[in-house]
Amino acid sequence: MGVDYEVQWHDGAVHALRQLQERSNAVALAVFAVARTELPIHFPLDGGAGTPPLLWRRGITEEERRSLSSGRAMVVDAGERACNYLLVYRPLQHKELEDADGGGYMVLDLLRDGEVVAAYIEIISAASRTLIP
Numbered sequence: 001m002g003v004d005y006e007v008q009w010h011d012g013a014v015h016a017l018r019q020l021q022e023r024s025n026a027v028a029l030a031v032f033a034v035a036r037t038e039l040p041i042h043f044p045l046d047g048g049a050g051t052p053p054l055l056w057r058r059g060i061t062e063e064e065r066r067s068l069s070s071g072r073a074m075v076v077d078a079g080e081r082a083c084n085y086l087l088v089y090r091p092l093q094h095k096e097l098e099d100a101d102g103g104g105y106m107v108l109d110l111l112r113d114g115e116v117v118a119a120y121i122e123i124i125s126a127a128s129r130t131l132i133p
């Protein structure tokens with residue numbers, strides 16, 4: 001897919017990307033590439049809508065998803081990989097569009113999947129404490 005949209009990065013997302021870059025420059029570059037070329041493409045397991053207008057997208061390209069879905073790709077390295085990160089983003093707002101010809105997105109945060117799971121467990125645990133005496 002050709003790049004036909006602008007990507008802006010919120011300060012928190014820039015900070016998270018820089019931290020990732022310190023751990024693995026290759027993974028940070030892969031996540032950045034997904035943000036520049038793949039945000040409009042969603043797969044049920046790899047991206048979608050949150051509370052409007054928030055969206056999320058796993059750091060995986062369309063080509064990598066097809067490869068995984070076909071069974072051709074085998075995960076050899078369980079270490080840092082771009083697919084272990086989620087980009088949280090939203091469409092650019094009207095006032096931000098002045099500089100974006102074809103529209104675009106604001107990346108709000110970059111989360112490791114473990115952070116998302118931990119937050120989910122905390123939410124479920126809190127809810128169950130109020131529901132179960």
